[in-house]
Amino acid sequence: MTNKERFIEIYKSKIHREGSDKLLEFLMSRNSDFFEAPASARFHGSYEGGLLEHSLNVYDCLQDYLLRERVQQTYQLSYSEESIAIVALLHDLCKINCYKKGTRNVKENGQWIQVPTYEYHDTLPYGHGEKSVYMISGYMRLKREEAFAIRYHMGFSGSEDARNVGAAFEMFPLAFALSTADMEATYFIEGKKQNL
Structure with missing residues (x-):
């Protein structure tokens, strides 16, 4: 199964909210x-x-994070399969249509060569997490905790006021869980892949 097929399968089997079909069409x-x-x-x-x-x-x-014994028993975090799929699969919609193929010069063995790269060009500079919330909300309604999770998924590594991040994590634990999952994927799964 390809990543695209897996994404569509998870999306269609877990997300049934009004408007979700139109978002998938987009x-x-x-x-x-x-x-x-x-x-x-x-x-x-x-x-x-x-x-x-x-x-x-x-x-x-x-x-995986939400299945941990401590998370379930001590913190008593429990979310629907739909909420988990929405926040995880859609948290970075803000990146759609923002990367354009280009080249950059790098020195290799004493010679300058052009290598392929991506250039970031955002035609809707509405922020990061807030832009994803905005884009999703154009198609379907998010629950408050889902919206805060997506908005603050960058955690303390984003450009947000640290007091707001901490308050969001306290008030909406799904935001902390999503941020943890995002960092794990970024730095452990994908970081290792890039460094191989």
Whole structure:
């Protein structure tokens, strides 16, 4: 099964909210490069399909985090399969149509050569997490905790006021769980892949 097939299977089997079908239509349309886009210009997932792969990695990491005994018994965190799929699979929609193929010069063996790269060009500079919430909300309604989870999924590594991040994590534990899953996918799963 390809990553695209897996994404669509999870999406269709877990997300049934009104408008979700229209959002999937958009993701699959030629107006969106979600399935081909990189996850970043130079870091994790900086290759074709990186955004899709990252979204699936975050989904797997979030599921694993929420299955931990301490998370379930001590923290008593429990979320629907739909909420888990929504926040994990859609948290980085803000990156759709933002990366353009280009080249950059690098020195290799004393010679300058051009290598392929991605350049970031955002035509809707609405922020990161907030832009994803905005884009999703154009198709379907998010629960408050889902919206905060997506908005603050960058955690303390984003440019947000640290007090707001801490308050969001306290008030909406799904935000902390998603941020943890995002960091695990970025730095452990995808970081290792890039360094091989």
